[in-house]
Amino acid sequence: xxxxxxxxxxxxxxxxxxxxxxxxxxxxxxxxxxxxxxxxxxxxxxxxxxxxxxxxxxxxxxxxxxxxxxxxxxxxxxxxxxxxxxxxxxxxxxxxxxxxxxxxxxxxxxxxxxxxxxxxxxxxxxxxxxxxxxxxxxxxxxxxxxxxxxxxxxxxxxxxxxxxxxxxxxxxxxxxxxxxxxxxxxxxxxxxxxxxxxxxxxxxxxxxxxxxxxxx
Numbered sequence: 001x002x003x004x005x006x007x008x009x010x011x012x013x014x015x016x017x018x019x020x021x022x023x024x025x026x027x028x029x030x031x032x033x034x035x036x037x038x039x040x041x042x043x044x045x046x047x048x049x050x051x052x053x054x055x056x057x058x059x060x061x062x063x064x065x066x067x068x069x070x071x072x073x074x075x076x077x078x079x080x081x082x083x084x085x086x087x088x089x090x091x092x093x094x095x096x097x098x099x100x101x102x103x104x105x106x107x108x109x110x111x112x113x114x115x116x117x118x119x120x121x122x123x124x125x126x127x128x129x130x131x132x133x134x135x136x137x138x139x140x141x142x143x144x145x146x147x148x149x150x151x152x153x154x155x156x157x158x159x160x161x162x163x164x165x166x167x168x169x170x171x172x173x174x175x176x177x178x179x180x181x182x183x184x185x186x187x188x189x190x191x192x193x194x195x196x197x198x199x200x201x202x203x204x205x206x207x208x209x210x211x212x213x214x215x216x
Contacts, residue, residue: 003112003129011035014072018065018089019079020045023103027077027113028058039073041065067092079103106130115140120152121159150191157203157211158182164209181206 015031017024020042028049031038040049043063052058062069065085070076076098078089090108093100102108106129114125115136124147126139161182165175185206190198196213204210 001106001129003127005125005127006111007123007125008034008075010075012037013074014039016041016069016073016076017079018042018069018076018085019103020049021079022046022048024077024079025049027079027103028052031077032057036075039069041069065089070096070098073098076100077103078108117143117147119147119149120155122147122151122155148192150188153191153213153215154183154188157187157199157213160211161203161207161209165207178207 010031011034013036015036016039017028017031018041020040024040024042025046025048028038028040032052038058040053040058040060041062041064042049042060045053045060049058053060065088070092076089076093078086078100079102080086086102086105086108090100090102094110099110100108101111101113106112109130112127112130114127115133117124117126117140124143126136126143128136158179162179165178168175182203185202187199187202190196190202194215196215200211200213203213
């Protein structure tokens with residue numbers, strides 16, 4: 001199976017997690033980090049999920065799953081050890097056109113969750129198509145060593161430059177040339193060394209923009 005890579009904007013969208021164990025807790029935490037409004041359906045909750053419920057960071061509208069739990073839901077993650085339940089959730093989601101992920105069962109999934117490397121707004125996703133989570137984890141660890149905090153700072157710099165340069169109203173090709181000049185310069189190395197003034201000077205030389213460069 002060939003998966004189509006995509007990044008969802010989950011801010012304020014309702015996401016349902018079926019199951020209340022440790023695996024569900026990890027899925028819930030990730031959804032919350034992405035700004036989702038999370039509902040959990042389970043007759044029992046892990047200590048961490050119970051804490052989130054007590055703090056009103058999640059909702060638990062039902063202790064037993066039913067198709068009504070899908071009302072208004074954008075995305076579903078199913079993390080139970082009940083195969084019949086997992087299959088029922090999958091069928092109900094597909095009948096409504098709601099994407100569903102059934103943990104550790106790619107055959108029941110509309111999407112799979114990759115291993116993630118993050119540096120600020122830089123996100124690198126690693127997937128083996130569900131064939132080898134262990135290999136995906138190994139690759140993620142290699143990437144975490146390769147892409148350090150300087151990339152987080154670089155993304156912030158490029159984001160600010162993009163706003164300023166696009167606002168000039170120049171041709172797209174001219175803008176692209178400036179962006180690539182910055183990306184392929186020695187700015188990343190300057191960031192690794194903590195030479196923020198050197199970064200500021202180089203950005204000004206390459207783009208004419210005088211940014212305030214802050215350590216993050």
